[in-house]
Amino acid sequence: MSGRLVLGGAPLGQPGDVGPRLREVMASADVLAVEDTRRLHRLASDLGVTFTGRVVTFHESVEKARLPGLLSALDDGATVLLLTDAGMPSVSDPGYTLVRAAIEAGVPVTSVPGPSAVTTALAVSGLPVDRFCFEGFLPRRGGERRSALAALADERRTMVFFESPHRLADALADAAAAFGADREAAVCRELTKTYEEIRRGPLAELAEWAAEGVKGEITLVVAGATAAPVALEPADLAAAVAAEEAAGATRKDAIRAIVVRTGLPRRTVYDAVVAHKPPQA
DSSP, X not given: OOOEEEEEOBOSSOGGGOOHHHHHHHHHOSEEEESOHHHXXXXXXXXXXXXXXXXXXXXXXXXXXXXXXXXXXXXXXXXXXXXXXXXXXXXXXXXXXXXXHHHHTTOOEEEEOOOOHHHHHHHHHOSOOSSEEEEEEOOSSHHHHHHHHHHTTTOOSEEEEEEOGGGHHHHHHHHHHHHOTTOEEEEEESTTSTTOEEEEEEHHHHHHHHXXXXXXXXXXXXXXXXXXXXXXXXXXXXXXXXXXXXXXXXXXXHHHHHHHHHXXXXXXXXXXXXXXXXXXX
C-alpha cells in the first residue's frame, strides 16, 4: 500500500497556535520534508515534540530534485509530512509540485490545517471578506508591478498580497496610482508575533507611512473596486456615519466604513459630516 502525504500548517509566530494533531504527526511521520531544518528543530523544541523520522530539505531551489525520493518513500508506504516555515504549504510556499506529483501517482494527500497569513490578515483588516482573491507576491520590477496592479484595477473582490518590507512603500504608491489614493487597505506586519502591527487607511496614507521604513513579514489587504458611487445626500451620509459611531466606532473608523460601503471619496463623506454637525448646546 502507498503511504500518504500530509500538509502541515505551521504557526505564523506563536507555537501555541499549533494543535495536538500536528504534534502527533511530527512525532510519527516517517519523513519530514521541511523548508528550513533549523526552524523544524526550533518548532519541535517549542512544542516539546521528539521526532524520529528522516528529515529532508524541501525549498524552492531543490523542490524538483527532491520529488523522486519523496515519491519513492510514499510508494513504499511512508507517511511524509510537509512543513514550510509558516502557514500552509503551497500558499506562496513550496508544496504544489509535490502535491501534484503525489496526486498523479495515486497517493492520498491530506492536511493538518493550521494558520494562514492570508485568512488571518483578511479577518483583522476590517475590509469586506465575503469574497476575496489572493495574488501572492507582486512582481519585483517596478514596471511589471505597475502592469500587474493596473490589470486588477476593476477587481471587485478584496485582494490579498504578500510583500517584502523594503518594497512595501513602492508597492503601496503604485497601488495608490492604479486603484486611487483613497482606496482602503490594511498593512498587516508580523502577524501573531510580539511586534504585530496592523495599519489601516487609504493607500496614499499608508504609502507615506511605509516610506519611513518598515521591517518584518508583510501581508497587504486592499479593498476591491466598488460599483458606481451610491447617490446619497450629504444628510444621509452624515446619518450613516452617526449610526456607525452610535454602534461604538470612532469618527475616523465610521467615516472609513461609509467610504468602503458607498465607494464615495473620503473627502465627500467627511464634508457631509462637518456640514451636518449638530449645533453646540
